[in-house]
Amino acid sequence: MKPPGNKRDILICLVLILFVIIIYWQAKDFKFVYYDDGTYVAERAHVMAGLTWDGFKWALTATEAGFWHPLTWLSLMIDRELFGNNPGGYHWTNVILHILNTLLLFLFLKRAAKVPIRSAIVALFFAIHPLHVESVAWLSQRKDLLCTFFGFSSLMAYVYYSESPHWRRYSVVLVLFILGLMSKPMIVTFPFVMLLMDYWPLQRMMMKGAAGNGIVTNAQELCTGRRPFGALLLEKLPLVVLSVIASVLVIFTEHKVQALTDLKVLSITDRFANALVSYVKYIAMMFWPANLTFYYPHPVTTPLAQVTGALLLLAVITAIIMLIWRRKRYLFTGWFWYVGTLVPVIGLIQVGPHAMADRYTYVPLIGLFIIIVWGASDLAARWQSGRLLLWVLLIVTTGSLSVVSWWQVSYWRNSVTLFEHALKIIPENYIALNNLGQYYITNGAYDKGLAYMNSAIQVKPKFGPLYYNVGLAMYGRRDYGKAIQYFKKAEQMTFVDDENRRMLGDCYRLMGEWRQAVDIYEKALEINIENVSARYGMALALMEMERKDEADKELRKTLLADPHHLSARKILMLLALKRGDMTTVVTEGQKAVANGSADAEVHKMMKYAVGETTGMDKDAFPVHPSKDNGSENKQK
Incomplete structure (x- = not known):
C-alpha cells in the first residue's frame, strides 16, 4: 500500500536529508584550507568583524574576490557571529544549504513533472554524487550553494507562476532570481532553463504536430494554456536583461582582480578544444567518479584526437535527441539543461x-540525471522484470556513490x-604543490615548504605566485634581501x-629604506585601495x-577600513599622546572599547x-613602528 501523497513526500525528504547528513557529517570537524578560504573568511577583515553596519555597506559594493556577491559576504558574516573562529560551523552551514537545495530540487521537479518517485531519485543523485562534494565541502563555495538555493527557489516560483500566470507570481520569480545573482552570477542561464521547462515538463510551449489525423490547432493549444515560443521568450525578457547585466558585471570584476586569462596565453582555439573535451569528461566522471581532485591543470593544447572524438560524440548525442525529441521530451530538456548551464x-x-x-x-548534472532516471524508467517498463532490476540497480548505485562521496568529503x-x-x-x-608549500611555510616549517615550492617551480617556472610564496618564506626567516x-x-x-x-614594501621598511617602502606601498594601493596592511605599513x-x-x-584611513585594527589604533593614540591631544586619545580608546578590540595598553593610555594615572610621563608609551611587521601575510 502506497502512503498518501503528503506522507510520502515527507518520507522522501527525510530520506534525502539522512543521506546528506551521513555523507557530510564529518565536515563539522573540518578546518579552513589554503585555497581561497583565507580570501573569503580568515583574511577578510569585514567578515571577521561579524555582522556590522560597516560590513553590510562594504558587502554591497565589494568585488575583491572577483564577483559582486553581497549575499555571500553577509552569510559568512552571520556565520562569524554564530560560530566565531570555528570553521566547522561554516562548513555545516554549507551542508544545510546543500540539504535545502536537494529538497527544493525534489519539490519543484515533482510539482512540474507530476512524477514524485522519479523526481526523488534525481534529487537523490544530486545529493550524493561525488562530483558535488567540492561545492559542499569547500567553504569558499558558499557562493555556489547560496545562488543555487535562490535559483531553485526561483524555479519553484516559476512552476507556480506557470500554473496561474499573474504579475504578482512573476514578481516573486524575479525577486528570487535577483537574490540568486546577488549570491553569485552562476545562475545567469536560468531564464534558458525556464524556457526548457516550458517545453518539458510544464508543456507550456505551443507545438505544431500530429494528433490523430494531423494538426493541432492554435485554438486547441491555447485552451490548454500553451503559448507560442515567441511569447514565452518575451516573458523571460526581464530575466534575460538581468542575466546580461550580471554577465557583463562579472567580466568587469574578474578583469579588475586580473583573474581573466589573456588570449595571448590561451587562444580561442585552445579554449574551444578544452570546452569540447570537458563536456565529455564531465559525462564520463558522472558515470565513473574516480580520481577526483580540487584542481585539474589546463593542458593549453589539447590533442587533436581528443577534440575530434569529443566533437563527434557530442554531435551524435545531439543528433539522436533532435530526431526523437517530440516523443521523449525529457531528452531534449535534460540534454540542453546540461549543455546550456555549463556554458558560463x-x-x-x-x-x-x-x-x-x-x-x-x-547544477548542470541535473539535466543528465533527468535523462538517466526518466530513460531508465521507460526502458524498464518494456519487460516484466524491468522494474525489479531497476530497483536493484538503484540500490547498488546509491550505495556506491554514497561511499565514494564519503571518502571524497574526507579529503x-x-x-x-x-x-x-x-x-x-x-x-x-x-x-597542490604550491598550496601545500604555503601551509608549511605559514606554520614555520620553511624547509619543507620551500621543497614543495621548488618542485612547483620546476613544473611551472613562469607561474608568478610561486615566487611570491618563496618570498614569504624568506620574509619569515627575516632574510629580507632574498x-x-x-x-x-x-x-x-x-x-x-x-x-x-x-610585502615588498614591508621588506624595504624593515631594512630601513623608508622612502622606497612608501613608493611601493603606494603602488600596492593603486591596485587595491582597500589593502589595509599596505596602508598601515x-x-x-x-x-x-x-x-x-x-x-x-x-x-x-586604516581604521576606517578596519575598525578592529588594534595596532593602528594604539599608534594613533600614541601619536596623539606625544602631541598632547588627550581628546583624541580618549575618543580612539572609546572606539576600541566599543568594538571589543581594546587591550590593557589602550585602557592604560x-x-x-x-x-x-599619576607619576607617569607620556614617554612611558614609546613608539617603535620599525618593529611592527604589520598584519598576517596572505598566501596565494
Whole structure:
C-alpha cells in the first residue's frame, strides 16, 4: 500500500536529508584550507568583524574576490557571529544549504513533472554524487550553494507562476532570481532553463504536430494554456536583461582582480578544444567518479584526437535527441539543461588556470540525471522484470556513490589531506604543490615548504605566485634581501598583485629604506585601495621619516577600513599622546572599547589621558613602528 501523497513526500525528504547528513557529517570537524578560504573568511577583515553596519555597506559594493556577491559576504558574516573562529560551523552551514537545495530540487521537479518517485531519485543523485562534494565541502563555495538555493527557489516560483500566470507570481520569480545573482552570477542561464521547462515538463510551449489525423490547432493549444515560443521568450525578457547585466558585471570584476586569462596565453582555439573535451569528461566522471581532485591543470593544447572524438560524440548525442525529441521530451530538456548551464563555466571566458572543476557540475548534472532516471524508467517498463532490476540497480548505485562521496568529503578535512590527495592523483599538480608549500611555510616549517615550492617551480617556472610564496618564506626567516628578490621575480612573471607589492614594501621598511617602502606601498594601493596592511605599513614608514601628519592620516584611513585594527589604533593614540591631544586619545580608546578590540595598553593610555594615572610621563608609551611587521601575510 502506497502512503498518501503528503506522507510520502515527507518520507522522501527525510530520506534525502539522512543521506546528506551521513555523507557530510564529518565536515563539522573540518578546518579552513589554503585555497581561497583565507580570501573569503580568515583574511577578510569585514567578515571577521561579524555582522556590522560597516560590513553590510562594504558587502554591497565589494568585488575583491572577483564577483559582486553581497549575499555571500553577509552569510559568512552571520556565520562569524554564530560560530566565531570555528570553521566547522561554516562548513555545516554549507551542508544545510546543500540539504535545502536537494529538497527544493525534489519539490519543484515533482510539482512540474507530476512524477514524485522519479523526481526523488534525481534529487537523490544530486545529493550524493561525488562530483558535488567540492561545492559542499569547500567553504569558499558558499557562493555556489547560496545562488543555487535562490535559483531553485526561483524555479519553484516559476512552476507556480506557470500554473496561474499573474504579475504578482512573476514578481516573486524575479525577486528570487535577483537574490540568486546577488549570491553569485552562476545562475545567469536560468531564464534558458525556464524556457526548457516550458517545453518539458510544464508543456507550456505551443507545438505544431500530429494528433490523430494531423494538426493541432492554435485554438486547441491555447485552451490548454500553451503559448507560442515567441511569447514565452518575451516573458523571460526581464530575466534575460538581468542575466546580461550580471554577465557583463562579472567580466568587469574578474578583469579588475586580473583573474581573466589573456588570449595571448590561451587562444580561442585552445579554449574551444578544452570546452569540447570537458563536456565529455564531465559525462564520463558522472558515470565513473574516480580520481577526483580540487584542481585539474589546463593542458593549453589539447590533442587533436581528443577534440575530434569529443566533437563527434557530442554531435551524435545531439543528433539522436533532435530526431526523437517530440516523443521523449525529457531528452531534449535534460540534454540542453546540461549543455546550456555549463556554458558560463566551460572555459570560453577563462577564469584561472584550471581546465575544469568538479564544482561546475553542481547544477548542470541535473539535466543528465533527468535523462538517466526518466530513460531508465521507460526502458524498464518494456519487460516484466524491468522494474525489479531497476530497483536493484538503484540500490547498488546509491550505495556506491554514497561511499565514494564519503571518502571524497574526507579529503577536504584540512590543507594537508586535500593537497596530498591531489598530488597522488596528479603528481605534477603545481597548484597542490604550491598550496601545500604555503601551509608549511605559514606554520614555520620553511624547509619543507620551500621543497614543495621548488618542485612547483620546476613544473611551472613562469607561474608568478610561486615566487611570491618563496618570498614569504624568506620574509619569515627575516632574510629580507632574498625576499625582495623573489617578490620582484613574481612581478616579472606578470604577477601584478597588491599583496606582493605590500610585502615588498614591508621588506624595504624593515631594512630601513623608508622612502622606497612608501613608493611601493603606494603602488600596492593603486591596485587595491582597500589593502589595509599596505596602508598601515605606509603609515609606519611615514612615521620613521618624521612625516607624522601624513602617518596620522594613513592610520585613520586604516581604521576606517578596519575598525578592529588594534595596532593602528594604539599608534594613533600614541601619536596623539606625544602631541598632547588627550581628546583624541580618549575618543580612539572609546572606539576600541566599543568594538571589543581594546587591550590593557589602550585602557592604560586612556587613564593617563584623563589624569587617572599619576607619576607617569607620556614617554612611558614609546613608539617603535620599525618593529611592527604589520598584519598576517596572505598566501596565494
